[in-house]
Amino acid sequence: MTLKVGVIGTGVMGAEHVRLLREETAGATVAAVCDADAARAQSVAGAAAGFTDPLALIADPEVEAVVIATPDATHARLALACIAAGKPVLCEKPLAPTAEEALQVVSAEVEAGRRLVQVGYMRRFDPAYVEMRRSRIAGEIGEAVLLHNTHRNAAAPEWFTGAMAVTNSFVHEIDISRWLLDSEPVSARVLQGPGGDPLVITMETDRGQIVSTEVYMNARYGYHVHAQLVGRDGTIEMAAPTATVTNHSLRHGHSWAENWVPRFRDAYRIQMTAWVRSIRTGQPVGASAWDGYVATGIAEQVVTALQTGDSARLLLGVRPGLYS
Ligand SMILES: NC(=O)c1ccc[n+]([C@@H]2O[C@H](COP(=O)([O-])OP(=O)(O)OC[C@H]3O[C@@H](n4cnc5c(N)ncnc54)[C@H](O)[C@@H]3O)[C@@H](O)[C@H]2O)c1
Secondary structure (H helix, E strand, O other): OOEEEEEEOOOHHHHHHHHHHHHOOOOEEEEEEEOOOHHHHHHHHOOOEEEOOHHHHHHOOOOOEEEEOOOHHHHHHHHHHHHHHOOOEEEOOOOOOOHHHHHHHHHHHHHHOOOOEEEOOHHHHOHHHHHHHHHHHOOOOOOEEEEEEEEEOOOOOOOOOOOHHHHHHHHHHHHHHHHHHOOOEEEEEEEEOHHHOOEEEEEEEOOOOEEEEEEEOOOOOOEEEEEEEEEOOOEEEOOOOOOOOEEEOOEEEOOOEOOHHHHOHHHHHHHHHHHHHHHHHOOOOOEEHHHHHHHHHHHHHHHHHHHHOOOEEOOOOOOOHHHO
């Protein structure tokens, strides 16, 4: 059976999700697209129905499952509408810009009594991260004690505000660190570079591990995500993110992606395939609404630490049984 998917938001990420569903995902079809900008929706609609009202797309009986790829501030409201309609949803990260809104989504899902929300923390499907986690669990580097993350963008998008380096970008490292280490961050400290960019954020986990992350929004040379996991018996880290190495103009090396789409193309593709399969099997995969809440909740407390200059003791609610 083919899953009929509606995609809300057809900007950079939404257009890529539409492409993935059409060209690279077995068992799914794009039944509808929606964008507040009607022309943008039409440009990717093809034979799919076009909407400008996301709630109308969610209510459409032709739509069985929904992808949300609108700006951060809209995610929770649209995810809540999907839960109310009983439709599975792949919601782009972050689940919400505030912990309070993210918790509303968790509460609605708990009340519905079943997992309908997957949050688009796609690094969990990236082959390099998957290999690092496998290696740690297999004991190949011994006990993991430290994780170094680097998150550099060529240039911050124009809609970025100061705190979004944490609430929109660093949330990826919060999620992937929890997933890689199978531990929970319990405290955080933040240092700001000149002019507030880059940031260096260190977190300690409930197993005493240290997670260090550089978030550099305007690194200019390219999009560069790197992670190194340090164990008692060795380390494992990402290799250069290209398949080829070039010799040219007296230089030897690989080139950087301009942004996340080419760097994480495989992760987005594998995530989409896994999401569609999970709806068929009823076995949830990827980041849950609870994981989405945790990432946003920690980010919110890191922003306060950034503003006050204090370290943060990270406090979160109790995980409901639905997510155990
Ligand atoms: N998982 C990742 O790696 C990743 C990477 C980039 C962006 N994102 C997330 O994806 C989301 C979209 O980012 P983007 O870069 O594609 O942004 P974008 O600005 O390119 O696209 C957003 C689109 O949503 C439309 N839109 C805005 N409000 C709407 C509404 N109420 N109803 C319908 N359409 C609406 C806009 O017209 C626009 O076309 C963001 O939340 C961002 O954090 C995730």
